[in-house]
Amino acid sequence: MKANYGYMDGSGEYYITIDTDHCNNCSHHGCITGCPKGMFQVITDDYDDEVAEIKEEFRKKIKYDCADCKPTTDRPPLPCQAACTPGAITHSW
Amino acid sequence: MITAGIDMGARSIRVLILKDGEVLARGESTAGFDTAESAELAFNEALEKAGITKDQLDKIVATGAGRESAPQATDTVTDVGAAARGAHEVAPQARTIIDIGAEEGRAIKTNGNGKVMDFAVNEKCAAGAGSFTEAMSRALEVELEEFGALSLESTESIPMNAQCAVFAESEVVSLLHAKTPKQDIARAVHDAIADRIVSMVRRVGIEPEIALIGAVSRNPGFVDALKRGLERDVIIPDDAEFVGALGAALVATDE
Incomplete structure (x- = not known):
């Protein structure tokens, strides 16, 4: 699922688009620590899959x-993208 | 099995009771300052119409922006999940769902089983939601119920340049001062909302058929503008504003 938050x-x-199909096999959860603002969280969605989402307060x-x-x-790579190893x-x- | 779905919307709260997959009753109230009390009103109305008591309900699932504050609910489902499940029930051929409520618009792409594949929610912009038509009808001093039909009488398409509900109101006032017919202004307002919605739908990708749900589907002016923007027809199910509550009740049944 491609979840578009914003x-x-x-x-x-x-x-910000999160391709949650990539979250299924991710135990690393780099998005949570990778974002300096702490915008990401991992939840269990409506289909009982563990996926990342943008927290409500940031959307x-x-x-x-x-x-x-x-x-x-001189834009560096985005920390959230760099931290998300499944891409x-x-x-x- | 008897289940209930509660759609805790920003403007309205809707309750739908299902018995073995058949709709028993519906209830509706305006979301007031105390949403729990408003939910109770809609819930009791539905129970009364169904002729049952709360104890007879096997499961109650809430959805909508205020789903966490529904005191009756035993579980919750996201707005997107409920809309997809409900739309699959009433329009199983639809693969793209457009759900427009008072404060938010959503575009959802589903697979053949009603599962969400992609979605986009316009979390912020009032110019892509029902409250925009309310504000603009006030500015034009036209009853909201007549606003949609009025735009269908338009003879000229005029662009609305403002991208924001607040600035759009100023633009409407300027158009009025310029003696622009109200019909044309009403059409411009609906075209502006449809533009934003179509752009959001294109983000998830348009896959026919398209179903339009949510209370804004009752506005013929918006529906006309949306069809023109999408360049195709849309399916509007009966009781389209209750599809979210239906989806929640179905999720309760599925579980």
Whole structure:
């Protein structure tokens, strides 16, 4: 399942997509510690699979919470993506 | 087996009781300041119509934004999971579900069994949800119930440039001052909501058939705008606003 967390507003689309099929065999849970803001958590979804999701309190402001990891120039790899070894995380912006 | 689903929405609370897969009764109330009390009103209405007591219910599952605050519920399911399960029951041919409530819009892609494959939720922007039409109908001084039909009388398509509900209200006022017909403004409002929803649906990918659920499906102006935006027809099930509650009741039955 591709779960898109975020929103669209006048300035653009801000979604973090988690491909939860990649979460199934992950015991590492690097997303939880990899994000400096602690935006990720692992839950058991409606189908009893253990998957990562963006915490509720961050979903309406991810553009701002992710801003520190996205400098305009010399952008390093995103810590959440680097920490997610199965490669489940993508950003839309 | 008798189960109940409670959809704790931002604006309305809906309860649906199922007995062996058949709908026994529905109840509805406006979500007030005390959501637990509002849920109780809708719950008791449904019980009364069904002619049963709470003790006769085998399981009660809550969904919706306020699902954790439904005092009657023994379990919860996410809005996305409930919408997918309910839509699969009433429109099994649908693979793409669009669920638009007062405060949120959701696009869900499902497999042939009603399981969620992909989903996107517009968590923030009011301009892609039902409350936007409420605000705009107020600005136009038109009853909400008449607002959708009014837009169908439009003869000219005008763009609404504002991307935000707050700025859009200013734009509506400016259009009124410019003597733009209310019908055309109403259409512009519905086109603006549909634009945002279509963009979200494209994020998960459009796979026919498409079902539209949620209370906004009762707005003919929005439905018309959505069909134009998607360039295809949509299925609107009966009692589309109760599909979330139905999904929760079905999840209770499945378990």
